[in-house]
Amino acid sequence: MGQPDRGETRKGWRARLVAVVGAVSAALISLGYSAYQQQVPTKVPQVEAGAPVETGRWRVSVLRGSAGSVLPSGLNVSPGKKALTLEMTLENVSSESSNLYGDLIVLADVPDAPRPTYYLLRDNEILWDLQPRMPEAVAAVWELPAEMDVPKDLRIIVEGVRFKPRDNLYAAPGWFPAGQVAEINLPVEVQIGGVP
Amino acid sequence: MKTRFVTIAGVIVAALTLSFLQTTTPPYAMITGPLKTSGQQGEAVTSTTFSVQVGDVARARTIGYNRFGEAVALESSGVWVVVSAELRGFKETMPVHGATIVGASGRRYRQSDRASGAPDVLSTKVLQPGLPTTGIFIFEMPEDETGTMTLVVSEQYEPQLQDEISLTLEPQDEAVRERLDIGPDGI
Numbered sequence: 001m002g003q004p005d006r007g008e009t010r011k012g013w014r015a016r017l018v019a020v021v022g023a024v025s026a027a028l029i030s031l032g033y034s035a036y037q038q039q040v041p042t043k044v045p046q047v048e049a050g051a052p053v054e055t056g057r058w059r060v061s062v063l064r065g066s067a068g069s070v071l072p073s074g075l076n077v078s079p080g081k082k083a084l085t086l087e088m089t090l091e092n093v094s095s096e097s098s099n100l101y102g103d104l105i106v107l108a109d110v111p112d113a114p115r116p117t118y119y120l121l122r123d124n125e126i127l128w129d130l131q132p133r134m135p136e137a138v139a140a141v142w143e144l145p146a147e148m149d150v151p152k153d154l155r156i157i158v159e160g161v162r163f164k165p166r167d168n169l170y171a172a173p174g175w176f177p178a179g180q181v182a183e184i185n186l187p188v189e190v191q192i193g194g195v196p
Numbered sequence: 197m198k199t200r201f202v203t204i205a206g207v208i209v210a211a212l213t214l215s216f217l218q219t220t221t222p223p224y225a226m227i228t229g230p231l232k233t234s235g236q237q238g239e240a241v242t243s244t245t246f247s248v249q250v251g252d253v254a255r256a257r258t259i260g261y262n263r264f265g266e267a268v269a270l271e272s273s274g275v276w277v278v279v280s281a282e283l284r285g286f287k288e289t290m291p292v293h294g295a296t297i298v299g300a301s302g303r304r305y306r307q308s309d310r311a312s313g314a315p316d317v318l319s320t321k322v323l324q325p326g327l328p329t330t331g332i333f334i335f336e337m338p339e340d341e342t343g344t345m346t347l348v349v350s351e352q353y354e355p356q357l358q359d360e361i362s363l364t365l366e367p368q369d370e371a372v373r374e375r376l377d378i379g380p381d382g383i
Contacts, residue, residue: 097296097306120310122271128309133301133338134274170224 044157047182052089055181056161058104059091059135062184067150068191072119072139073126084110084142084150084188087121091135094163099129100175105140108155108183110148116140150188158182230350230360237347237366243359245287246323248349250363251280251330254383255342256376259334263313270310274338275372279347279365280382282330285323293319294350294360295333299341306353308336316382332382342368 047053052061065086069077077083086105092098107113118127121137130136144150162178235241240249259276260269270276283292295307295318307319311334318331333347344367350360376383 095302096304123310125310129306131274131305131308131336132303133341134272134336136273166223171221172224 042179044180044183047158047184049184049186053158053182053184054093055104055158056163056178057092057094057098057175058101058161059093060088060104060158062086062088062105062156062158062186065154065186065188066191067188070191071141072121073124077143080146081143082146082148082150084144084154086116086140086156086186088138088140089135090130090138092130092132094175095132097129097131099127101130103159103177106157106159107142108157109151110142110144113142113144116142152188154186154188156184156186158184228356230355230358232360232362234362234364236364240282240284241361241363243361245285245351245359246290246292246361247284247286248347248361248363249282250347250365251282252383253280253345253365253368254278254373254376255339255368255370256373258375259311259314259378260375261314261378263315268313269375272336274336275342276308276311276376277335277337277342277345278376278378278383279333279335280330281318281333281347281349282328283318283323283349284328285325287325289325290323290351291319291321292323292349292351294348294353294355295319295335296348296353297335297337297341297365298346298348299337300343300345301341303341304348305335305337305341307333310336314378315380316378330382332378339372 050061050063052059065084067082067084069082071077071083072085084107088105090101101118102115105116117140119125119139119141120127121139127136127138157180160178160181161175163173163175165173167174167176231243233241233243237250237253240247255275255277257275258269258271259278260267262268277297279297297305299305311317312319314332314334316331318329318333321329321331323329345365347363347365348360349363351358
């Protein structure tokens with residue numbers, strides 16, 4: 001064992017320098033990127049009521065909103081509740097029949113809203129599958145507590161979904177949430193017969 | 197110098213081999229997919245657990261039937277496609293819930309839940325081994341999708357390592373009927 005070779009020492013230093021520069025620049029880039037994302041919040045486009053919105057799997061036009069005590073099936077809502085109904089045209093633009101529209105519309109002003117029930121207005125019955133390329137008039141109904149104040153101008157968020165031919169876990173095809181795609185401001189009419 | 201060359205070459209070969217293996221791995225959906233059998237309308241197509249034989253196919257704008265003694269008429273923006281079939285189970289009692297028509301564009305139309313209350317619908321029946329079961333499947337689809345149709349039948353939708361039978365349906369020459377009435381014994 002003698003003195004370490006001068007060349008070896010220099011090599012060691014060089015490797016250490018490369019590692020440090022690499023690590024620091026990776027940290028800086030990642031920090032800068034997340035700071036940039038914080039700075040530029042993704043703006044959800046405002047859409048007029050009635051205009052079609054593409055959400056990936058669905059094409060939806062929200063037409064009108066109303067609050068009342070009668071469901072589209074003709075039955076009354078359960079006691080102590082009122083029905084907030086959004087009428088819309090809904091089309092399945094995917095390649096297969098689907099009933100996964102439950103998370104499509106979110107009421108921005110109603111915290112902890114229950115899941116809506118969808119009705120097919122052609123039959124006035126509960127909607128199950130929507131067939132591809134067959135747009136239908138449907139109504140989404142939220143049963144809310146009767147004493148809850150529903151704003152006259154309702155803010156609605158439309159959620160998008162994205163198809164992945166191979167997901168990250170199983171490499172299986174599937175639909176995944178893709179964030180908010182539109183925001184709609186909709187006046188809510190009070191049905192004749194009113195809110196109980 | 198030589199060792200270094202051998203090391204670099206080894207790493208490159210390993211990287212290429214791994215990327216080849218990665219890109220050629222069959223996807224999960226294929227590995228765990230259905231066990232497919234296919235055939236034509238009219239013939240009895242047999243898998244290991246059940247068989248399907250398609251009889252008639254009818255298309256109509258409106259279908260009518262009685263539900264709980266009340267007349268029901270269902271209209272469609274497209275057409276109703278009603279397929280009569282005979283099913284046989286071989287090994288054990290089983291339902292046949294999955295029925296889909298692949299239309300002319302390749303889109304997949306599941307049997308209609310709107311018409312699930314119709315009489316003689318096969319999805320409400322259960323196959324007992326050795327007892328042939330007849331009934332109908334009802335679909336709703338745009339008229340231009342009915343040009344070429346393939347019926348896909350399985351115990352459940354999206355079967356995994358279970359039998360799935362595909363039947364090519366004959367081209368529809370007849371014009372679409374205005375109304376089709378479904379009786380207690382189907383069409």
